[in-house]
Amino acid sequence: MAKTINRVKREKGDSFTPIVYICAPFSGDMEFNIHRAIRLGxxxxxxxKMPIIPHVQYPFMNDNYKKHRKDALRFDLILLSKCQEVWVLGDKVTAGMEKELSVAEKQHKMIRWFKEEEL
Incomplete structure (x- = not known):
């Protein structure tokens, strides 16, 4: 059985580094969105904390190709499962973010919301 996060924190003390998944819009103005995600990271x-920023994980993939987009989202959800927290940027939730947040909720991840002006 997997250890709970609180138990790991107690055992590792200051050497424990929580992993944070950065959940933010990607499509549209990709350059701007990547920059924002990196700022939150x-x-x-x-x-x-140790940020995981999916926007910069797979620069060789093209979001306009269905297979690449599908694979990237699958990879992102695997990474999300390894994180203790999910940090969400902005008020607009895209379809990809909606899927990520649904999985995060099912996995009982701590979810924090950030507004653009907080960056």
């Missing part, structure tokens, strides 16, 4: 890092 930097905030996570500065707070002592």
């Amino acid at each position: 930097k905030i996570a890092y500065e707070k002592g």
Whole structure:
């Protein structure tokens, strides 16, 4: 049986680094959206967390190709399962984000919301 996060924190103390999944819009103005996701990842890092930023995980994949998009979302959900927290950027939830948030809720992840002006 997997250890609970609280038990791991107690056992590892200061050496425990929570992993944070950055959930943010990607489609549309991809360059702008990537930049925003990276800024939120930097905030996570500065707070002592290890950010996972799916926007920059697979630069060789093209979001306009259905297979690439489907595979990237599948990979992202695998990474999400390894995270303790999900940080969501903005008020607009895209279809991809909706899927990520649905999985995060089912896995009882801590979800935090950030507004653009907090970056």
